[in-house]
Amino acid sequence: MLPTASTTKARSGPQARPNSFFPYLRRIVKWQQMDIEYTFWQMLNLCTSPKVVYQHTKYHKQTKNQWARDDPAFVVICSLLLSVSLIAYCAAYDHSAGHAVFVVISTLFIHFFVIGAILATICWFFTNNYLREEAPNSYVVEQRVEWLYAFDVHCNSFFPMFVLLYVLHYFLSPLLVAHGFVPLLLSNALFMVAVSYYHYLNYLGYDVLPFLERTTLFLYPIGVVLVLSPILFLSGFNPSRYFMNMYFSQRQYIS
Secondary structure, X not given: OOOHHHHHHHHHOOOOOOOOHHHHHHHHHOHHHOOHHHHHHHHHHHHHXXXXXXXXXXXXXXXXXXXXXXXXXXXXXXXXXXXXXXXXXXXXXXXXXXXXXXXHHHHHHHHHHHHHHHHHHHHHHHHHHHHEOOOOOOOOOOOOOOHHHHHHHHHHHHHHHHHHHHHHHHHHHHHHOOOOHHHHHHHHHHHHHHHHHHHHHHHHHHHOOOOEOOHHHHHHHHHHHHHHHHHHHHOOOOHXXXXXXXXXXXXXXXX
């Protein structure tokens, strides 16, 4: 008689891969398990050669059998860098410690995590329901976009935008918030490049997945940005002044 355990296993089919979300969260507090050097290499190349980063994503899939990172170092370091930049803004433009704490916490958690999770969820839902290729036959294993990978793509796309709109913008802010033609032009150009590059990296992140089609749809928002930016410029809208006033309107030389 054949063992009943083998019969059960044969009927159950291939075992599902364990959920990697909770091990990912547990590693956040374990610095010794994070690859810090590789994370900084990724951050540098996302600003200079983003296709190289996503080429390594293919290698990660081959070795780890998942597209998403299993190392939270990128999220941790990006959060720390964002916090440092926000503290620098508060030191230069804020008037109270209590309001500075509010700015740092709200911007970090809402702008980076909450909005990032919402955008990742939208992309995750959209790609899995509308962009996946139909399997040619029943013997091909169905592949789906992992939610963690969608969040990774957001984080990758966010970092160069962070460099432009938080770091470079900080040093240029005395000029960008001033009145006049040049500040208006530079501010709109900076935001246009940053938002366009975000969507370009978003496209690269999903284009690398072999089971998705029509990923050029992720480039369409760039066209919207290129159309809106001249309109906002001609209307006199200065995005730097707008966002600085949102948090630091008490400083009279900004308003």
